Amino acid sequence: MTVRTRFAPSPTGYLHIGGLRTALYAHLFAKKNNGVFVLRIEDTDQARYVEGAIDKIYSGLHLAGINWDEGPDLGGDYGPYIQSERKDMYLPYAKQLVESGKAYYCFCTKEELDERRAAAEARGETFKYDKHCLHLSKEEVERRLAAGEPYVIRQNIPEHGEAGFDDVIYGRIDVDCSELDDNVLIKADGMPTYNFANVIDDHTMGITHVMRGNEYLSSTPKYNLLYEAFGWEKPVYIHLTPVMKDATRKLSKRHGDPGFEDLLAQGYLAEAIVNYVALVGWSPGDDREFFTREELTEAFSIEGLSKSPAIFDETKLRWMNAEYIRRLSPEEYIKHAEPYLEAAGVGHMDKHILARILQPRTEVFTDITAMVDFLAKLDEDYSMDLFTNKKSKTNPEVCRNVLEDVIPKLAALPEWTEEALHEFLMNYAAEHEMKNGTLLWPIRIAMSGRTVTPGGAIEIAALLGREESMRRLNLGLVKLKA
Secondary structure, eight states: OOOOEOOOOOSSOOOOHHHHHHHHHHHHHHHHHHOEEEBBBBOOOGGGTTTHHHHHHHHHHTTTTOOBBBBBTBTTOOOBBBGGGGGHHHHHHHHHHTTTTTEEOOOHHHHHHHHHHHHHHHTTTTOOOOOOOGGGGGHHHHHHTTTOOEEEEEEOSSSSSSSEEEEETTTEEEEGGGGOOEEEEOOSSBBHHHHHHHHHHHTTTOOOOOEEEGGGGGTHHHHHHHHHHOOOOOOOEEEEEEEESSSSOBGGGGGGGOOHHHHHHTTTOHHHHHHHHHHHSBBBSSOOOOOOOOHHHOOOOOBBBBBOOOOHHHHHHHHHHHHHHTTTTTHHHHHHHHHHHHHHHOSSSSSHHHHHGGGOSSSSTTHHHHHHHHSOOTTTTTGGGOOTTTTTBBOOHHHHHHHHHHHHHHHHSSSOHHHHHHHHHHHHHHHOOOHHHHHHHHHHHHHHOOOOOSSSSSHHHHHHHHHHHHHHHHHHHHHHHO
């Protein structure tokens, strides 16, 4: 048997973290078992359809390195892979269930159903369809159909007995049939409901392992009744525990929690996100935390999936992302950082120096702006208190004397390179029997207006260039003399 898994998102927006994890696990399981990973778009709920969402799903999965073997854009032997394009195939299956007594036509109007729902609520009961139309005669049903009355097709859930299924994570789950409602299978517009379409699609696409969120646990007994009604082999069910924001709340876009592309926009690396998400609800069985995609595929097993909800810890993700950034080559770092450097107004500066001073300090790429904005524009109202530093043994008077002497000598340097600046300043400190910090602190403050900067005075001067460096140094001296 060839393992076939699927990811079946609804086109309602961006790829959220829970969806990313489901897709990742389904992909890893298929690849681990030399199987096939299918992408299917479930768009039966046309009211929630978001224009452009399918393309966002494609781009999100590709960015995450999750590539499918069959799907809407690739085709395959089991297409179409968009449910709305499969519309004509669902009604015959529903009619087959009607003929076998496992489903029935329902002509109840919305108004009638609303009235019964209100009555149930008034009695303090949970509304459940009362099988009213199940008891219509065959002749009455045929008459109404011939008259063109609107209808839905409902699943005929047994009134007695149990429905259940086996789940890899949760074990055996049985539900009393009396607790189940008669699902709508085919809506009045002819479209199948999600509950019906996913069963038909999973079977006709040969899906062997269904991996999805545990919010579908309550519906799965009804799905299994459909498999039994058709006499079909059931897939292996693997219901994943939820991704939690904290101990009480699921991660949710509705509550402002970031999706995959939000995290990318915040400066996270796709590889780091995927690595972290893999560990949110799965353990490799040892203390490893960093995986290449190949290593993830090799290590992944459904036995490592957690039975407990997993908390999405953005602090931990940030730490992991910083580790990924530090492992980049300088060239790779610059490639990722360049848009942020350009946006900060420092894209024209020496990128080798920028990479060297920024890479060890970058946790997410959006950090860059705050670290380098002083290079683009000096806050000239910085406090004179910044010139005081006990460790460097400086105060405004010491700094004034240092700058008065060193500025003309810096201005006369034949070369303004990092190497030339370093050689001159180190020699100057040695010749004047001065601590390096006593010399470099006033230069750093005058050029940055900050006590904390990526890189020190020499790197900052090299990045700013001679003209801007001298302007800032002279401004600092003027402020010290005021």
